[in-house]
Amino acid sequence: MRDYIRKLLFIVPPVSPGNGAISRNLASYNEIPFGVLSLATYINKYCSKTVNINILDFNVSNDLAFVDKIKKTMEQFKPDIVGISGLFNSMFSYVNEFSRYVKEINPSLALVVGGAIATNCYELLFSHNPYIDGACYAEGEIPMRLLVDAENPFSLLEGHPSWITRKKISSGVTPSPTFIQDLDEIPPINYAMVDLEKYDSRCRNNNPIKHEAEDTAVRLPFVTTRGCPFNCIFCAANSLSGRKVRFMSAERVISDIKRAKEQYKMTKLVINDDQVLIDKKRIKKILDEISDFNLIVEFPSGLNVKFIDEDIAVRLKRAGLEVANLAVESGSDHVLKKIIDKPLKTADIKPAVDALRKNGLLIHGFFIFGFPDESEDDRIMTIDLIKEIGFDWSNIYVAAPLMGSRLYQIFLENGYIKDEINFLDANIYQSSLRSSEDIGKYVYRVNLDVNFVNNYRMRVGDDQLAEGYFSNVVNNHPRHAFGHYCLSMVYQRLDHDNYRSGKHMREFHEIVATDDEWADHARYFNLI
Template structure:
């Protein structure tokens, strides 16, 4: 069946459950792993951000890989990724899969909050098929809502808190799964009654999971998407073979908006360099990998390790990316050089704010603004396109602090900036603050928090949805389009690639069309493209009042929008 993958070991994305009886034969187990739908509709371009691409179920594959080497029993596993089907077909596909594989355990992977809406109906269908089936729920979003889900989902037997590799292995090996589920990291109704707070069971050494076995899925059905960059491989290559890799877990920092410490802990754990390189060799040989995406939260923290990793990756001539962002304090001239040599053409820096007050007192991030510009220069000297991530609308951040951020972006001469609205995700300190102070709804349900909507409401602090959303997007338009660095420098080729990258993602982005026309006109190239994009800009501002208001605020409505003409950037 398309989208259903079978092997003789387990693969799923975290979970745990309460079982009402022991299974007879602990030497043979069967489990079905379901990846819940998470795909979003393509967002409007004049919203802060959204995500909508079909990624490998990495959490599922990580547990599968661990069990492939560590399982003490024979396990028959199937993986059903529901994102590969139309929502209208999910029930039928699930029914056929259950009948075909008849699993004893069903592990449901919930990595994103927007997937929660599907849990109830899917769990109910499984119990209707076989009320003895043990339903386990896990994943990042399940972990951060561990104390709420079981009261709402009567058909879910148990939940796995954080990492699932070791926990699932022990559960499947147990002759009495019910007893196994009474231990950490499992959350059951019994443990909740006892008010026992769960603790995760970590994989001590990531060598056991870093060499992901991608044969467990059909890699051809996944539409991986490179992070934003004017140098993304898909722009010049027809055959982009991109794969994920996580070489470390944990984060010692305690940024107010981040839930990472509740997922993987504060202590760092690493895969050895030899294990990483061995995996890369196999991915290149077996799959023709040419783009490697690191999803580590702290790729550079161990600087000696990071530099050695980049030295040894250089001969592979891969394109490397780190879309989670990197911590800039670990970048010196040598690190910048090695990153470029290894295959990074774009680096996103997790800066978060241009205000020392916000960084140190609000976010609790150990970074000083005066450290930013030298790192940006070091990266740019080595030919790396420098992005930065910023969070807007945190309680304690005032208008003057957001203006400091805007000025920092311009002073540091960043190539591109990404803006996120402050989101009080469960498991973060920000969520606790917002709940205690009444900045979010008391009855805010699981799945109601969306990363592209601002839900904090604190008028006394100047934090209201319309104001913060508008400020964040105006900053985006200002620094990335109106005052785009490459337009100012006369590097119109790079500017064109940036604006085309935006349009590839959001065809309805009025400013991208406007400035793409300006860049082409500055080069006296493609008058047809100049006219086409200026016409598209006019259409969009005529159709959408938000775009018209933004255009008016930056004085674009007075500019000619029909015939090519030299842009103002060509003069300055």
């Protein structure tokens, strides 16, 4: 019987956009805090106590200064336990800052941290944060439920193997994860705990296909698997969810999607799995069943090219996929096999792209540059592959040493990371750690090359789709010189529209005349 009310406050720090050319040109978005919602839903379902849960997400709540908003929320809500999300490296300083605010307001409550920061750098966290009482190692549903149910939360923190404390660190105790083995045990997510109108998704600004009522579309995230059997050098997913893949049953996934469509009027289904295609029988059943739901489907984390064939491509299209994001990473077999350790060959990429394109899907690729031991020849192979295969859009990133990844250990051993705290506050898509090479500038010029100067849709004469891509760019980044330049070219070719073409060309020249960085890029590509 639930005879005691526990009050739990979750705080989600802002995701830092970072600085530099790459970050300035990343599309901005506010994603629903799915991990926190999963914790909250699980706790409400399985706790023996009655639990009141409040979520304070600073990615959408900016009406007051941080300290004032936290103080106001805590004074009104009066939580017994506060959990701060530390999902990304760049949240490190926010976690420390918010921890201080919380404990200054109420020193007696239990304050805990979860996410990648808690799992992968807990020793640093405790050494720089004197306010927290515990850090959750790996997945948090079961540890958080036990914490909320405990008569004495502080004793639970010391006694449970997935909770890290200062005392355990000083005693040399190694934490261990507590995974949910059957994902069907997770209740359907209660999306009503947040204001859905304030959120969108990573894919929103990267689709040239426009729909009616786009601004009122309801995008809901789902995670239907956890764990990844692969060991890619840049990825830290294994540290949080393990290498064994755990599945939510196809029947349960279909039921949850149907429920979300009916209850929340969902129009866009966003599946954030690391390896959604790994069980082909399961994913085929899901895709077949939802093909009648009239949804737009998105896989923002990327599809594994290894598992794509004609049959899968047909089902993806029928289910509502418009843009296939492919996690390619490199056009060099040496980089894929010897550096990344990704189970993919470059020869597998074109057949997958052909199958998807045959079924009317747009193809976006994820590519990473700047790995240790990567040569200039490897990079040129990747650029050539992008152009030869004809990706509609390529997302180009710098290899980022996330804590928990093998790449982080390599960077640490090679002395690239001089100051771990400042490194943790860096945006995950940036790397200024190798001062001998301006990899950030190199990578951004690859982006300008393959997406603008040598844009695939412009090369094949599909100016209408090209216009959609470039309009997205300038709508999100009005000072994007190359976006304006390419729009000028497109409008001139589309309908000889001298007014629109001239307008964007004037914008281009005004930007390069007043911005040295854009002028440098324009000269490099002989645009001025």
